[in-house]
Amino acid sequence: MSVMDRSTEVDQDQVNLVKEKLDLLLTEFPPEKTSARDFWGAQYDLGLAWVHFPIGLGGLGVSPALGEVVASTLRARGIPNNFARNPIGIGMGAPTLATHASVELASKLLRPMFTCEHIWCQLFSEPNAGSDVASLSTKAERDGDEWIISGQKVWTTLAHVARWGMIVARTDPSVPKHAGMTYFVVDMESDGVEVRPLRQMTGEAEFNEVYFNNVRIPDSQRLGDVGRGWNVAITTLMNERVSIGGNVMPRGSGAISEALKVWGDSSNKTSGHRDELIRLWVEAEVNRLTNIRAAQLRRAGNPGPEGSVAKLAYAELNQRIYSFTMNLLGAGGLEYSSYEMIRPDFSGVNMRSERDLPKIFLRSRANSIEGGTSEIMRNILAERVLGLPGDPRVDKDIPWSEVPKN
Structure with missing residues (x-):
């Protein structure tokens, strides 16, 4: 179940609350005397990380539109941009956790994500499943309270510095491709995780290929129901x-x-x-x-x-x-x-x-x-x-195991 409250509207009380919290943050933690990580931690604790998240999870339960008030105020004070350091975590991982994780898991992961103590990566694309993510073949097999992940991901940005990753794996090949996937959060320091660089034409390697060799993930790190990974x-x-x-x-x-x-x-x-x-x-x-x-x-x-x-x-x-x-x-x-x-x-x-x-x-x-x-x-x-007709999808309703593979 989501920990998000989807009913918030902007009103003057919310605006005043955000401005009061900003004043407190900048007074108690002056940017010129506070390290970036300590400032981001204080920002999270005051509910100014993602203002629309619940109290206690980096938010105030107010309208997301007020996030721009926070962002513009901190830009004007020269606060370092933590999004630039951890774009996949802050931009993508945080709302996914807020929407689909338990309060316990979200509480564990969100603060070090926002302070950039833990960098995140996204493990969706595969050599034979790029734009069509739902055709992925990395598998997850249940073993008691754990899942064993085997397969390969590719074009994984910042995997070489990431502590946590968001991964979708196939848990049931006997159903259509969108129905047989499950979503997990994986510790990138787990045994069996291998990260290899992919050199780009810039000469750099911010992208990687990642191999999972019987990597064990606790079921407590599953987001959403089994087989509902596509929704997550x-x-x-x-x-x-x-x-x-x-x-x-x-x-x-x-x-x-x-x-x-x-x-x-x-x-x-x-x-x-x-x-x-x-x-x-x-x-x-x-x-x-x-x-x-x-x-x-x-x-x-x-x-x-x-x-x-x-x-x-x-x-x-x-x-x-x-x-x-x-x-x-x-x-x-x-x-x-x-x-x-x-x-x-x-x-x-x-x-x-x-x-x-x-x-x-x-x-x-x-x-x-x-x-x-x-x-x-x-x-x-x-x-x-625009409501135009979709492309033909001939494999939509047949079991993934019966779909012809390259």
Whole structure:
């Protein structure tokens, strides 16, 4: 059963409560004298981590729209962004735990997640189950109060630094693919977990392949009912898309700010470049305002298909902006600092502190793949927003074990 209260509405009492808590946080834990981890811990304890979560689980039980009040206030005070350090946990793991975990499990995992003491990863994709997550073949077999997990996952961001992972495995191959999966939280330090790097064209390896060799998971770390893993996975996926493309940033920040800097420094700019830059800036601002509107209208619970729309718009605009910056740089855009293989402890083009634009341009190619391809996002938009007919699904109602495999 969910620990979330889905009935909250914004009112002045809630606004006042959040502002009072913020004043207390900034007074008792002044940012210039408090370590980032200690500040995040105090923020969680005061209910300002995810304000719409219940009291005691990092929230105040108020409208999620008030989360932007917290975010904008802390940005203005220069508080480090813990989302950049732990995006999968804070953006996807937290709402999944809040919706489907027991209070005991959520209490154990949420605070160290928010303070970034424990980094999280998502273990959905497989070599033969990418966009079609429900066709996965990693299996989980029950053994008393434990489950034994065997299989392989791939494209797992930050698995090499993660303490916890969200994994979906097949527990019943005799039923249709969506009905035979179960969702677990796995300790990545468990015996039998092997993480191998996947080197990207940037030279880095923030993605990994992960092998599970008879890994034991307590049944207490199962989220949702046995065989209902698809429903839990949908919660994760919907929040993933919002966390990738639906964040509200200050005007003119992010990728478009880089384009403006390059424009200001470039000796290669033309009137055509100027017109293109203006169009990109307008699109970035439209996306930002749309995300603000979505956040204001969002109620407690989990996002719907609007998250897929935001993710699609973000991914493709981000790629166009960095392509524009490369065109402005001209031959300078061909320079690359180093292809030395490193395994970063952060993810994403906008999380980087250096202005290595060729590297960021190459990394942005992943935006239209990670978190669901742009093709999948368009299918969701067509079916769930526009009401168009869905693609034929010939394997929907037959047992997974009878579906032809590659």
